[in-house]
Amino acid sequence: MNTYHYINIDGSMGEGGGQVLRTALALSACLHQPLKIHHIRANRKKPGLMRQHLTAVLAAAKICGAEVSGAELDSQQIEFVPGKIQAGEYYFSIGTAGSTTLVLQTIILPLLFAEGASNVVIEGGTHNPLAPPFDFLHYSYLPLLERMGAKIHARLLRPGFFPVGDGCIEVQVEPIKKLHPISLLERGEILNREAHILLSQLPQHIGEREAKIIEQRLDWPAGGIAIEHVETARSPGNAVSIIISCEHITNVFAGIGQKGVKAETVANRVADDVRYYLAGDAPVDQHLADQLVLPMALAGGGEFVTTSPTLHTLTNIAVIEKFCEPRFKVEPVDKKKFRIRI
Numbered sequence: 001m002n003t004y005h006y007i008n009i010d011g012s013m014g015e016g017g018g019q020v021l022r023t024a025l026a027l028s029a030c031l032h033q034p035l036k037i038h039h040i041r042a043n044r045k046k047p048g049l050m051r052q053h054l055t056a057v058l059a060a061a062k063i064c065g066a067e068v069s070g071a072e073l074d075s076q077q078i079e080f081v082p083g084k085i086q087a088g089e090y091y092f093s094i095g096t097a098g099s100t101t102l103v104l105q106t107i108i109l110p111l112l113f114a115e116g117a118s119n120v121v122i123e124g125g126t127h128n129p130l131a132p133p134f135d136f137l138h139y140s141y142l143p144l145l146e147r148m149g150a151k152i153h154a155r156l157l158r159p160g161f162f163p164v165g166d167g168c169i170e171v172q173v174e175p176i177k178k179l180h181p182i183s184l185l186e187r188g189e190i191l192n193r194e195a196h197i198l199l200s201q202l203p204q205h206i207g208e209r210e211a212k213i214i215e216q217r218l219d220w221p222a223g224g225i226a227i228e229h230v231e232t233a234r235s236p237g238n239a240v241s242i243i244i245s246c247e248h249i250t251n252v253f254a255g256i257g258q259k260g261v262k263a264e265t266v267a268n269r270v271a272d273d274v275r276y277y278l279a280g281d282a283p284v285d286q287h288l289a290d291q292l293v294l295p296m297a298l299a300g301g302g303e304f305v306t307t308s309p310t311l312h313t314l315t316n317i318a319v320i321e322k323f324c325e326p327r328f329k330v331e332p333v334d335k336k337k338f339r340i341r342i
Helices: 018-031 051-064 100-112 134-147 204-218 263-279 286-299 311-323
Strands: 007-010 035-038 067-069 077-081 089-093 118-124 151-158 167-174 190-200 226-229 237-246 250-256 303-306 329-332 338-341
Touching (some): 007 311, 018 035, 018 051, 018 100, 018 286, 018 311, 051 067, 051 077, 100 118, 100 134, 100 167, 100 286, 134 151, 134 237, 134 250, 134 286, 190 204, 204 237, 204 263, 237 263, 286 303
Parallel strands (some): 007 035, 089 118, 190 226
Antiparallel strands (some): 035 077, 067 077, 118 167, 151 167, 190 237, 237 250, 303 338, 329 338
């Protein structure tokens, strides 16, 4: 009978949401370390595995031939014993509007360390509240991974909007030997600003009202905002993305339209985030900071400057330090900026 030395994770730690699960699964697969998680998503209104989180568990198990128990809806505890990471052709369907980008977040780093190339197709939501939209992957996160040595190409095959979903992304991952540390201490001059508004099965005036808010709040040139009517999406939906490209980094700020929420409210929330970012000079937005600490840990080094770290970021660091030898330091640079480094 096999006996394993498990890493034990309390899913209620820190922000107590799905990020604890995803980070732990990714590290378990990358480091070949058996894992037990209990109290999964304990701090959420509906604790335990929802469809999106269950898909992440099953996807992680699939790519490394893991032995897994507790992988069922509403489960608050799993055991996960990873095997060797396998390259291949993978297809995962969430079955709801659950976030495809968050499922991908669980498996993309492990697949970098397979012995061959992989192709991954995930169906579900691509533009969700409280989850990074596809634009974040395309313009911000994946380019930074590429600077660390990764070779990843992502395509949005079909947008999927909350609450129906039914979108689709495809990602090709080339194998690498290791990730390299990255240093992001300055953002440099702003080189370009873009604003995209997506509409699916919704009237033009919604996009025009959002564009007007962005023009007013962010001194955007009139007519400089692209409003695109998406024909391939299978449900109504709306998304606003603002892309700020600087010398050393690109950050994406997004808002997702929801039933009962005014177009002006969606645009104002995005404008608030952009104004907050531009008012300082920290290169890394707080949402991007959440995503950077895991590849930085796998690279064994690195540093970046961000605004006040969120509970998500601090929780992610706490989970990583259950697995990895490198220790993080979170240090104030001044009243508005922090440096996070290994």
